[in-house]
Amino acid sequence: MTDETDTDDVRADGGVAPVGVKLGSTRTVAVFPNGEVTEVAESLTCLATYEDSLTGEERVLFGEEAATEYPDRAEYTLRSGLPEDDDRADLTGRFFDAFLGDAGVPTDSAVVYAIPSIDNERGLENLRTVVEGSSVGGRFTRAYPESLCGAVPAMGDGLEAVDEIFVSVNMGSTNLEVSAYRRGEQVAPYATGTVTGNEVDRRIVGYVEEETQRRVAIDITTAREYKEDHADFVDYEAFDDVVQQPGGGSHQFTIEDSVMRAVDEYVDEAVEEVANGFLPKLASTNMKVYQLALEQPVVLTGGMVAIPGLVEAFERRLSEALDxxxxxxxxxxxxxxxxxxxxxxxxxxxxxxxxxxxxxxAADD
Ligand SMILES: Nc1ncnc2c1ncn2[C@@H]1O[C@H](COP(=O)(O)OP(=O)(O)O)[C@@H](O)[C@H]1O
Ligand SMILES: [Mg+2]
Known part of the structure; x- marks a missing residue:
């Protein structure tokens, strides 16, 4: 999927195309110039291979096409967040090249890619190998924390985020990452793998089973789709779905509570991590940054923030927790x-x- 928005500024980059990349556990996104417009390409981070029925050659399919046409075989190559080993790195590299080629991302480019702020040297190194080994980034490649990159468009039309002191909370598939930033410098980064979008999906699977008296067993992908399509803190509406029965026929059911129960717990647990995990640590290592940062809005980033009303719910509950x-x-x-x-x-x-x-x-104008 790609779309385009107009850019009005004259490029001051000496002809090098500036490219932004997020290789995520669930989705991969690239933002890049194409003539006068800035384009966005987005895809599920998954890949399937199949044999060309005429030539017998191996072919690669990625993204939504791979997920829907080969649900049995499509591999989410970054399922755990980072490429854990050489095999995963290879697979992710194949996905990334197919994605870049399809989107037409310029090769003679300066690439900045977003990375998680977690203690996983091997995984981060493998991710670097994937990006640096790809067709793009002919000029240079640099990595910045996802919780900083994501805060940039939240704080203005330019790079305001890099001049401020604030707390950023990244709410992704595989981690909750919290960090303070002081003029772009990361202070007291904190992460947990227990409060995550993936965990919400797993709970939805369990709650749906409960809510339907074990008549319905959904898979994790369906749970993620329920969450992405229906979770809403402002006006959630119960929805229906249908499953095929093993013996034939179908069973229709309604989901009243399962989705919101899981995302509601998620927000409570995220607030708990920020209020009682991250902030005390920040206060004890850097009291001044703690004080200054809490006078600014807390920036919420990551895909889970797309749930309508989540920002307000988080704000209310964090205010309560901190009194x-x-x-x-x-x-x-x-x-x-x-x-x-x-x-x-x-x-x-x-x-x-x-x-x-x-x-x-000039680029600042
Ligand atoms: N519209 C949406 N509503 C609810 N959750 C969403 C939505 N879009 C993405 N998500 C969730 O956000 C998480 C992905 O977060 P993201 O920050 O994009 O990726 P990553 O974890 O790979 O860094 C997944 O759990 C995904 O299901
Ligand atoms: Mg992330």
């Missing part, structure tokens, strides 16, 4: 935000790379 008024903001398009922010950083770096301070100042 003080805190506000929260989020980017308009949480799934794309990290790649959008990464692309803006790439623009700035490309300008500096191309022409020193003058070009960098």
């Amino acid at each position: 003080r008024e805190v506000t929260a903001v989020a980017p308009d398009e949480p799934v794309r935000a990290a790649a959008v922010g990464a692309q803006r950083i790439a623009e700035r770096l490309a300008a500096v790379h191309a022409g020193g301070a003058d070009a960098a100042a």
